[in-house]
Amino acid sequence: MAETVLIMDSDREHGEAIQTHLQRHQYDVTVADDAQETLERLEDEKWNILLGDPLIDEEAATARIADLLKEDPSVQLIVYGTSEQVDRAMDRFALDAVAYLDLPINSKALMLNMARARNHSLKSRKIDRYVQRLTDLHTARNHFLQLFDSVPCFISVQDRNLRITAINKWFKQHFGNSVGGYCYQVYKHRSSPCEKCPVIQTFEDGQIHSTEEVVTALSGRQYHVLTHTAPITDEKDEITQVMEISTNITQIRQLQDHLTSLGLMLGSMSHGVKGMLTALDGGIYQLETGLQKQDEARVSRAFDQVKTMADKIRDMVLEILNYARSRQMQYAPVPVTDLVESVMKNIRPAALKSNVICEVFLPDSPGIIEIDAVWMESALVNFLENAVDACAYDHEKPVHKVSLTITVEPEEKVCFRIQDNGVGMDQETREKMFTLFFTSKGSRGTGLGLFIAHRVIQQHGGTVQVTSALNQGTELIICLPRIPPGSIGENGINPLTS
């Protein structure tokens, strides 16, 4: 595109002569011969080069040109005139003009300065475009950063070594400023990458991968997350980093857990229910035939059976309803000694079979604890069974031992310490061990036992503390309050004094 040039010359003929000359050199030239026309032309069009006497007649035009040079650095000014005009123009414009030429104009000097003005104008316009582009980039970058930060997911960007290079606000809030740390350390407190790492898979095949994980936040809380990974490529289309986006689905999982365990309970009950219904059928049959035969003994026996069955079925339905609401525990005071005895009776055969020594350490008078004995016994048996299994899976040590130590300090609590010298657990197994359907035993485990056991302890207001070392063994400390929350005085008995 040709440069646009406005010639300001009160001598129109002189101006037009220069116009013709410049047009021959591909400039797009217009001539104005007074202040009025100059102002109009400046108003109407954008000019690249202004040429001639800028002081043309009036101050109004001069001031407008001075402003224009300041506003738009791509506009260039070349002054020509009598030496008097040029002198005044120098006072007025100083360095703002590209050149000052005396009349008569040297054609060579004019063309050189025109070329220089054109270069200046081009450069200046180029700089303008760059600045504009930079501003756009900056705005876009801020916009993306804002999006990255405000997405309600944990987002991290990782390099090939699984080292975190960037995180969003949510990630920072829940897992700390972990840029520079390793993904598996920050999320799972592991010392080596997880099996089937989706980030590694994405580095390998460039595809999106997803997994479901349990991660532990700074606060110690565990979240179920659904994780997706996506490749980040450089200009050569090579994967340099992988972005990992994790959505917190803990609430959905909790609801699912509840529904699943409700389903499991119904499943395990259905056998019992079928038996009861059959027995109820039997009672009704005997009642019917007893009445027909006027056999009073049969009628009375049948009536008892119908009544018993109706009661049993009612209890079971209520139990299911209670669980569906929030499973109510049937608390009753039980001597700690009885509880321990009953638990050990259940675990000894399994220990014997696996050749594991069982030891119990009970203090002199451990007192009484208020529990739902059925649930608590099965929970403790479950923990002990896992200890025995951990020993059975270990082939390193010559002698295997599981010990149960009961302590009653402080007085309002009873603690059960279960120690084994079995296979132990890595950190990930330890963190997932109470999750529904998580099992480290393959098809030998259901992933239910410890989930339910843990829930029972929680419902009794108790805590479970786990320490474990791979190939060395595991220690569980289960602490229960003597009176579970929400049942104080329910039975009119204070277990601490009785």
Add this chain to the structure above:
Amino acid sequence: MSKKILIIDDDPNILDYLSALFTDNGYDTQVAPDAVKGLETARRFLPDLITLDIEMPGEWGPRFYRQMMQIKELKNTPVIVISGLSGNEHAIPKAIAAVKKPFDREELLRIVKEAIG
């Protein structure tokens, strides 16, 4: 002489029920609460038909059936499985019928009648 039925189930209420049902319909019955006692009774009683529960404490129904098959006098005795477990029809493949609890008594009586009259 009336036909003899041996009933094996761990639930006394169900033993009562089946015993009354079969007796009322002209059969001679004996009951056993588990597989071991069931086998003892069967040797002595030599029933024409056995009803067998699958899930019982101690030895399960299928085990009873295997042991019963090894006794010459019993190995041709028809067996009806009466159980609350779903999938019980496969527990003992040679059983003449598998009935799910709770059962329809007319249906059960029809099966028994077809088998032994």
